[in-house]
Amino acid sequence: MNVLLAGVVGSTAYGLAHQGSDIDVLGMFAAPTADLHGLHRPQESVVRYSPDSTFHEAGKAVRLILSSNPTASEILWLEEYQVSTPLGEELVALRGSLLSERGVRSAYLGYATQQLRKLLTREPEQAARAAKHARHLVRLLRQAEELHTTGRLTVRLADPDEVRRLGEWIAERPERAEPLLSRAESVLDGPGMLPQAPDEAAADAWLRRVRRAFYS
The missing domain is CATH 1.20.1270 (Substrate Binding Domain Of Dnak; Chain:A; Domain 2)
Structure with missing residues (x-):
């Protein structure tokens, strides 16, 4: 997988882990752009075990984040990452405008x-x-x-x-x-600090940069 961003989430990230707690990893990856145009689209999520890990393809990941999905959005707010790439860092920099x-x-x-x-x-x-x-x-x-x-x-x-x-x-x-x-x-x-709607244009521009980067 072309992993863009990955880190430990769940109870370990929250500070709630105890002896015997599972380690949960969340990440996002980019499918080869050419594969998105074929008859059979690539897998949108990959789940693995030992450690438990879930990786969402970039398109699915950004759609989940735009919906303010708590689990998917968490990856943008971690203190540390196991994998961090320039494209992943670009998405993290947009995090304040992707929720609503x-x-x-x-x-x-x-x-x-x-x-x-x-x-x-x-x-x-x-x-x-x-x-x-x-x-x-x-x-x-x-x-x-x-x-x-x-x-x-x-x-x-x-x-x-x-x-x-x-x-x-x-x-x-x-x-x-x-x-x-x-x-x-x-x-x-009450009054809040979040935008009324997510910045879909910024998310779309980021995803198009991902598609260009993995086109061959």
Whole structure:
């Protein structure tokens, strides 16, 4: 693969990893431009194991980022990268204009609501995973508020121990998460620093540079 950008994400990046936690890698790659014009298009995502890794083709990656997808967008805000190329760095430099107020509200609150739904409908034998879902919920809400109010995202949590404690507390009684959701909705309804819509023209220009670079 022509890897443009790759780094460790997930619990390790958040500061929530514990002994035995998986290492998760997220990356993006560029398919040879000629392959995009054939009858059979190249694979848009490549998933590997040991370590767990997901690589999205540049076109898919940028579409996910423009939708403010929390998982895909995370790669633009990492402190360190395993692979970083000039084209990858160009995309990182655009990160503030690729997200949007509407997209963050929809995507982040949507994902957080999914985590709450999992908590409310879990079976008794799934209790061990409940705290993990609750931690994700807390993290997503905090990230949404930070993005909305500052236009930036800090991937590593400032207080991972507090997030763990909140996760355990919410897992015991999932309805405790509802005030956190209400607060986040209120913050995201207020004035923010993100653009109303993502800069699709800048994303398109970047993707065209990628296609030129890998045309042969």
